[in-house]
Amino acid sequence: MAVQPKWKTKSFRKHLNNKLKNKEFLKEFMLLQDEHRIGELLKSARVEAGYTQEELAKELGIHKPNISRLENSPSNVTLKTILRYLNALDKNLELRISG
Numbered sequence: 001m002a003v004q005p006k007w008k009t010k011s012f013r014k015h016l017n018n019k020l021k022n023k024e025f026l027k028e029f030m031l032l033q034d035e036h037r038i039g040e041l042l043k044s045a046r047v048e049a050g051y052t053q054e055e056l057a058k059e060l061g062i063h064k065p066n067i068s069r070l071e072n073s074p075s076n077v078t079l080k081t082i083l084r085y086l087n088a089l090d091k092n093l094e095l096r097i098s099g
Helices: 006-019 021-048 055-058 064-072 079-088
Strands: none
Touching: 006 079, 021 055, 055 064, 055 079
């Protein structure tokens, strides 16, 4: 991945900070961060269990791009899908709600 010039990074951060002042934008941004975190957790669980995406896909009887989609953009993923994924890795789901 190419490193962005500092001026582009600073410009983006400034733009993002301005956008985050809008309550609706902030709400959507936070939802996307949560979705991204779910994908990171799924990927971490897979790597910790010693599976490649291809191996896990085979275990679940699905195609590798489906695993990639789950880990990179888990938007609209069902709880059933997450549980199947974790079950194949011999992992459990712990749910914590905070305020």
